[in-house]
Amino acid sequence: MRLKCTVNGEAQEVDGVWEGESLLYVLRERMALPGSKNACEQGECGSCSVYLNGNLVCSCLVAAGQAEGADITTVEGLAREDGLHPIQRAFVEAGAVQCGFCTPGFVVATHDLLRRNADPSEMEIREALAGNLCRCTGYTKIVDAVRLAAERLELERRQA
Amino acid sequence: MEFLQPSTWEEALAAKAAFPDAVPIQGGTDVMVEMNFDRRRPDVLLDLGRVRELADWASDAGSLRVGAGVTYARVIAELGAMLPGLALAARTVGSPQIRNRGTVGGNLGAASPAGDSHPPLLAAGAVYEVASAARGARRIPAHEFYLGPKRNALEPDELIAAIYLAPAAGGQQFAKVGTRNAMVIAACSFAVAVDRSARTIGTGIGSAGPTPLQAPDAERYLAGVITDEGLWESGRLPDEAVLERFGALVADAARPIDDVRATASYRRHALTVMGRRTATWALRDGR
Ligand SMILES: Cc1cc2nc3c(=O)[nH]c(=O)nc-3n(C[C@H](O)[C@H](O)[C@H](O)COP(=O)(O)OP(=O)(O)OC[C@H]3O[C@@H](n4cnc5c(N)ncnc54)[C@H](O)[C@@H]3O)c2cc1C
Numbered sequence: 001m002r003l004k005c006t007v008n009g010e011a012q013e014v015d016g017v018w019e020g021e022s023l024l025y026v027l028r029e030r031m032a033l034p035g036s037k038n039a040c041e042q043g044e045c046g047s048c049s050v051y052l053n054g055n056l057v058c059s060c061l062v063a064a065g066q067a068e069g070a071d072i073t074t075v076e077g078l079a080r081e082d083g084l085h086p087i088q089r090a091f092v093e094a095g096a097v098q099c100g101f102c103t104p105g106f107v108v109a110t111h112d113l114l115r116r117n118a119d120p121s122e123m124e125i126r127e128a129l130a131g132n133l134c135r136c137t138g139y140t141k142i143v144d145a146v147r148l149a150a151e152r153l154e155l156e157r158r159q160a
Numbered sequence: 161m162e163f164l165q166p167s168t169w170e171e172a173l174a175a176k177a178a179f180p181d182a183v184p185i186q187g188g189t190d191v192m193v194e195m196n197f198d199r200r201r202p203d204v205l206l207d208l209g210r211v212r213e214l215a216d217w218a219s220d221a222g223s224l225r226v227g228a229g230v231t232y233a234r235v236i237a238e239l240g241a242m243l244p245g246l247a248l249a250a251r252t253v254g255s256p257q258i259r260n261r262g263t264v265g266g267n268l269g270a271a272s273p274a275g276d277s278h279p280p281l282l283a284a285g286a287v288y289e290v291a292s293a294a295r296g297a298r299r300i301p302a303h304e305f306y307l308g309p310k311r312n313a314l315e316p317d318e319l320i321a322a323i324y325l326a327p328a329a330g331g332q333q334f335a336k337v338g339t340r341n342a343m344v345i346a347a348c349s350f351a352v353a354v355d356r357s358a359r360t361i362g363t364g365i366g367s368a369g370p371t372p373l374q375a376p377d378a379e380r381y382l383a384g385v386i387t388d389e390g391l392w393e394s395g396r397l398p399d400e401a402v403l404e405r406f407g408a409l410v411a412d413a414a415r416p417i418d419d420v421r422a423t424a425s426y427r428r429h430a431l432t433v434m435g436r437r438t439a440t441w442a443l444r445d446g447r
């Protein structure tokens with residue numbers, strides 16, 4: 001099939017897509033957007049997290065055909081013109097990145113959390129990130145990164 | 161592979177009639193796992209994600225109609241007050257990503273004995289509406305829907321349309337045992353629904369038998385004691401011994417096996433405890 005959708009604000013059109021392949025495969029292998037990671041292909045690890053029509057989903061569990069006409073945002077779409085998104089910077093600064101494989105998924109999931117809840121408690125952070133696995137850092141630094149990101153974003157809002 | 165994407169319910173039913181082997185897909189949280197691992201390569205995939213009729217819920221004459229395509233996230237956000245039992249179960253499903261895509265109808269389609277929707281729907285006396293192009297709609301009470309492990313009462317040309325149930329008329333609770341809080345398939349689970357207007361107790365057992373089950377003896381016993389002792393009126397809790405007996409009767413109704421997630425005897429024990437606790441909470445909640 002020919003798949004048409006919008007990814008990170010740009011209209012995309014790719015040919016030769018098999019309807020049953022995952023949106024994750026389409027993003028990585030057909031659209032050259034390797035930010036979303038493929039670790040489990042079964043919804044368990046969250047490293048493929050993207051926004052699909054505004055909802056946080058595992059792109060490995062979306063059939064390509066289901067994404068026809070959809071509006072998708074990947075981790076590549078979060079960075080700003082002047083550099084990393086404050087959430088991305090917070091992950092680096094808090095030491096929440098080791099091998100980095102899980103990081104894109106955590107960044108997108110954190111983005112989803114902070115747009116709904118600007119000042120989450122530790123419980124709320126852990127609950128919101130329960131679908132993302134990290135095999136390296138342990139979760140303490142990741143939780144620290146989310147808190148740091150929340151503070152930075154709050155500061156930004158106040159300055160705006 | 162053919163990929164069908166009907167945009168109306170009528171078209172969906174026509175497609176299922178034309179291709180009875182077509183595999184319906186909603187949130188894809190079961191179907192895509194099977195496809196990604198090559199466990200399933202359907203010739204026809206029937207995407208129901210664009211069918212508006214499935215994606216909504218409505219309240220009508222004291223009954224709720226929840227479309228088969230309503231996600232867990234929406235059950236939690238929109239139906240928590242009216243369907244607390246189902247919403248509690250929905251909160252325990254997978255992760256935020258899974259709850260944003262996974263649907264209650266998909267849980268019924270998969271008909272896993274461990275599916276978290278089934279116990280609260282059984283406890284609340286839900287009725288499922290299924291339909292075909294040839295014979296129109298029919299309604300199946302929840303307790304007649306589950307035929308075996310991953311087998312339900314759907315005919316090959318039928319699709320699940322909606323779930324009908326009344327808003328809670330008393331406390332409802334759900335409990336689930338597993339290895340961690342998030343992202344866990346139940347080792348076993350239990351739901352209870354107190355109906356203060358009908359003066360009945362409803363139950364649903366998950367992951368402790370070939371299908372989700374009810375515990376009719378436990379239901380009758382507890383409702384009987386509450387009635388005999390005038391507790392519907394007084395709002396007092398039954399004695400601890402009564403709640404313990406309820407838990408034991410719940411465990412008696414299960415037909416568990418030993419498997420990777422738990423042993424049969426652990427499941428029985430857990431059901432005894434969950435039965436007592438959830439009944440206590442539910443009777444306390446709705447006074
Ligand atoms: C990481 C992960 C964690 C999970 N955790 C849980 C959990 O904690 N508890 C739990 O219960 N489940 C869990 N699941 C399983 C799954 O999310 C649920 O069963 C969910 O309800 C499926 O809904 P869906 O819309 O995604 O279904 P789909 O995958 O789209 O479909 C599921 C099945 O139903 C059929 N079907 C779908 N819609 C219809 C219809 N309208 N008519 C007829 N047949 C239909 C499909 O053909 C398929 O057989 C988990 C899955 C994953 C990947």
Ligand code: FES
Nearest residue numbers: 040041043046060
């Ligand atoms: S790759 Fe999608 S959740 Fe792991």
Ligand code: FES
Nearest residue numbers: 098099134135136
């Ligand atoms: S940093 Fe390596 S998996 Fe998280």
